[in-house]
Amino acid sequence: MPQEMTALPVSRRALIKSSLAAGAAAALIGAPARGQTNAYHVVVAGGGFAGATAAKYLRLWGAGRIRVTLVDPNPTHYSCIMSNLVLEGKLGLANIGFRLSALGAYGVTYVRDWVAGIDAKARLVRLNAGGWTPYDRLVMTGGISFKPVAGLDPKVTPHAWIAGSQTTLLKSQIDAMPKNGVFVMTVPPAPYRCPPGPYERACAVAAILKARGGTPKVIVLDANPAIQAAATTFGKAFSQLYAGIIDYRPNARLLSVDAATKTVRTSIGNFVGDVLNIIPPHRASTLVRGAGLVPAGSDFAPVDPLSYESTLPGFSGVHIIGDSQATKQPKSGHMANAQAKICADAIIRLLNGGTVADAARIASIATNSACFSPITLTEASWLTANYQYDPTTKAMTLAPGSLAESGGWSTGSYSKMQKWSKQLWSDTFQ
Ligand SMILES: Cc1cc2nc3c(=O)[nH]c(=O)nc-3n(C[C@H](O)[C@H](O)[C@H](O)COP(=O)(O)OP(=O)(O)OC[C@H]3O[C@@H](n4cnc5c(N)ncnc54)[C@H](O)[C@@H]3O)c2cc1C
Known part of the structure; x- marks a missing residue:
């Protein structure tokens, strides 16, 4: 304090x-x-x-x-x-x-x-x-x-990393998620806008989904080897407060996105979600x-x-x-x-x-x-x-x-x- x-x-x-x-x-x-x-x-x-x-x-x-x-x-x-x-x-x-x-x-x-x-x-x-x-x-x-990412269309899978219509688009997608839905987001390689921002986004979405009940998931695919800012705070939030909800994966370099099947391809494998929040490099x-x-x-x-x-x-x-x-x-x-x-x-x-x-x-x-x-x-x-x-x-x-x-x-x-x-x-x- x-x-x-x-x-x-x-x-x-x-x-x-x-x-x-x-x-x-x-x-x-x-x-x-x-x-x-x-x-x-x-x-x-x-x-x-x-x-x-x-x-x-x-x-x-x-x-x-x-x-x-x-x-x-x-x-x-x-x-x-x-x-x-x-x-x-x-x-x-x-x-x-x-x-x-x-x-x-x-x-x-x-x-x-x-x-x-x-x-x-x-x-x-x-x-x-x-x-x-x-x-x-x-x-x-x-x-x-943003650097180009194969298959990415921000009008379909928003970054919401420039506020305005992107923010309202992502909100409407989160609002429409099923109770047990999966939210997949990517963290760009440093340096990027607002070092703690992506981890804050993960917590904000986890808080929304947790309040609805069910067994939602927030998968955080980080291009970096570790949490880039306020690692003690976010490490604790991910492993304790949102245990079972936030699934943090480091060293996940974004390769491409398939909006039709809602699939993110990364260097550590493919991930499918109900909502994809792709924050490009x-x-x-x-x-x-x-x-x-x-x-x-x-x-x-x-x-x-x-x-x-x-x-x-x-x-x-x-x-x-x-x-x-x-x-x-x-x-x-x-x-x-x-x-x-x-x-x-x-x-x-x-x-x-x-x-x-x-x-x-x-x-x-x-x-x-x-x-x-x-x-x-x-x-x-x-x-x-x-x-x-x-x-x-x-x-x-x-x-x-x-x-x-x-x-x-x-x-x-x-x-x-x-x-x-x-x-x-x-x-x-x-
Ligand atoms: C989710 C999130 C949370 C954040 N939280 C924090 C926080 O807690 N604390 C903090 O300090 N920062 C935070 N940030 C970071 C902060 O928003 C940015 O670092 C900041 O906006 C950068 O200011 P800027 O003027 O460089 O760019 P911007 O604020 O993005 O302004 C750029 C402006 O340039 C204009 N523009 C673009 N192209 C042209 C052109 N060709 N001609 C004329 N104008 C043009 C745009 O319309 C825009 O108005 C956060 C960011 C995100 C995404």
Whole structure:
């Protein structure tokens, strides 16, 4: 319990630390001189956890000198965070949906469109509707995309790893499962979005099926050799709380899917279920890959963690944040929010003719991640980690002793989960 008491405040402190760091940046840029309002234009592609935070904080800290255009084809962003509660019927889709136009309150201009191409040399971005728009700095997000899997059609066997219609499709399939039904899910190889997320999904589905009675099964086919996050918590949940329901199988590499016979083929054998929840292997968003920001042989975009600017030649002025970037920090919404603030601070400094690499700033570069997981219908667990910049390796590294998990689940953590998600949503989208 004392451990739980410290978990959330640690994250909050780090958020506040980020805010203070960038407050200094806002002071640096100074008040706009006459005629200098909106002197610069920053385009943000994608309005999820990374993009919405960056757009908002560029306006908040930019002292009125930065015009910010946020482009996203979806006027409402559905949060993956808490989306497993939609499967349980505890929340509706509307409870996890955030209208991007709300950022207009900060002066962000929201444009409903796809970013369809970039010309980094000329600093131009092309929208799907046509025409090229000039920018001074470009922030690219887009989250994740999936590697192809033979036979897989997500409209039939949903991943529900991007929230929205996928979430409601999976919910309707779970709702229609027989009492003694079999749910088969796959866990992609790391790195993937939300390290504890797949194990949380297994627990959420097991909780739903257990409450219905009968002898249901949840088969978890993990491409990895072991549980990837909060292993004590999930190991206990699988072997004790959901003994006889959750059947965890490591080293199960996904080979193909046959939707007609509801069969998953893996490196450890074939599995048949009433519902298949196939979460395919991940890579950077189509947006980021399509722009050439991911080198051949890699899955994610290399960046300098002091600014999140691309380290590839020819992409000066292009920043990548959130799940698409290649630093070894966890792919989480909380982390995307933290990266967005460092990126916004860096952009403001760079537009102001400053540096992102002075000693004081380098010492303050820190990020953090928190994931709360519903384990039963009323209890949750948590996992936190802090990262800091290492000037020797020029990479973000796990802060010693900062990786912590609850090791169990409680109603207290469930109510903290609700508070934390509201705070994060509010800081990002409202
Ligand atoms: C079940 C589940 C539970 C999770 N739980 C947690 C948790 O407890 N804690 C936590 O911190 N994280 C959690 N996550 C992870 C979190 O949701 C992601 O890490 C986070 O959403 C990443 O933010 P992002 O901005 O990179 O991508 P996203 O939030 O996915 O946003 C990407 C945006 O880009 C837009 N886009 C795509 N292509 C284009 C284009 N061409 N032009 C313009 N816009 C485009 C999309 O429409 C979307 O709005 C969870 C994830 C899942 C699946």
